[in-house]
Amino acid sequence: MNDLVSIHVDGHKGWLTMNRPDKLNALSRELVAEMKNGLDQLSENENVKVIVLSGEGKSFCAGGDIASMNDIASSSEAAKWVEYVSSLSRKILEIDKYVVAAIHGYAAGAGFSLALACDFIIAKKDAKFALSFSNIGLIPDLGLIRSLSERVPSPIAKEWISSSKIVTAVEAHEQGIVNRLTEGSLYDEVTDFTKFIEEGPNVVNKYVKFLINHIDDASLDNYFMTENIIQTTLLQTYDHKEGVQAFFEKRKPHFQGR
Structure with missing residues (x-):
């Protein structure tokens, strides 16, 4: 640089x-x-x-x-x-x-x-x-x-x-x-x-940015398919599990981007 x-x-x-x-x-x-x-x-x-x-x-x-x-x-x-x-x-x-x-x-x-x-x-x-x-x-x-x-x-x-x-x-x-x-x-x-x-889960922010920036690029069916695939992926992440655990333990989640 x-x-x-x-x-x-x-x-x-x-x-x-x-x-x-x-x-x-x-x-x-x-x-x-x-x-x-x-x-x-x-x-x-x-x-x-x-x-x-x-x-x-x-x-x-x-x-x-x-x-x-x-x-x-x-x-x-x-x-x-x-x-x-x-x-x-x-x-x-x-x-x-x-x-x-x-x-x-x-x-x-x-x-x-x-x-x-x-x-x-x-x-x-x-x-x-x-x-x-x-x-x-x-x-x-x-x-x-x-x-x-x-x-x-x-x-x-x-x-x-x-x-x-x-x-x-x-x-x-x-x-x-x-x-x-x-x-x-x-x-x-x-x-x-x-x-x-x-403080938030950057893996979620990545997909939110993608979906919003490309919201007009696909048909309704393709949009829902993409959203469903992303949500399925996120359900398997550490950050999702940490967020759920923090919710039940009434504490702030500690996201790690994975």
């Missing part, structure tokens, strides 16, 4: 922090590569139950790096760039563990896309989410249209995107996009929020 990202494991939390503050953590090819490597590293760490994505400096992420986009000279290069940077959102969505976005300053453009790819968003009350794509003649990318439309009504999504709206954290919270707001320490708020993940 190099200094474009920093990784810190705190309890069962793995912090992945974008460290390009001079560019407001704009997504260059190099930063995307280091973030994907960092996500793989934290995903493979058995002690980590939840990954927290944050940004160093004044803002979470200012979006795509304009300099990187200016270097694109052909349609084939443009296609490769879009596919490459979009793979970061896909990795966040497909990773087995819950990912929390910790937002301060601006999450603009592709930065908003990354936040929406995460499972939860914790934001400073004065943070802002910018949908600036139409100002430069583009549609949102990195999965933003899909992720936003899953959270707000279609007319709201269309209005926000086509008007290049800047959404305040308060408005995003009211619309159900942001899980929690804080005027205090973002670190403390994230730590408090993630307790239920750190």
Whole structure:
């Protein structure tokens, strides 16, 4: 890993922090590569139950790096760039563990896309989410249209995107996009929020994330079949047996992820 990202494991939390503050953590090819490597590293760490994505400096992420986009000279290069940077959102969505976005300053453009790819968003009350794509003649990318439309009504999504709206954290919270707001320490708020993940059975969280993220991918019959197979598997786990025993013993369960 190099200094474009920093990784810190705190309890069962793995912090992945974008460290390009001079560019407001704009997504260059190099930063995307280091973030994907960092996500793989934290995903493979058995002690980590939840990954927290944050940004160093004044803002979470200012979006795509304009300099990187200016270097694109052909349609084939443009296609490769879009596919490459979009793979970061896909990795966040497909990773087995819950990912929390910790937002301060601006999450603009592709930065908003990354936040929406995460499972939860914790934001400073004065943070802002910018949908600036139409100002430069583009549609949102990195999965933003899909992720936003899953959270707000279609007319709201269309209005926000086509008007290049800047959404305040308060408005995003009211619309159900942001899980929690804080005027205090973002670190403390994230730590408090993630307790239920750190103390819970991560094998269950893995399947909950999968089922919800793929809820529209299958027919009703296939969905129930998948759910039944997963439940059958979970009924055989240590964590299920520990949860039942703790229930009868009137104590807190100690899950081990197996």
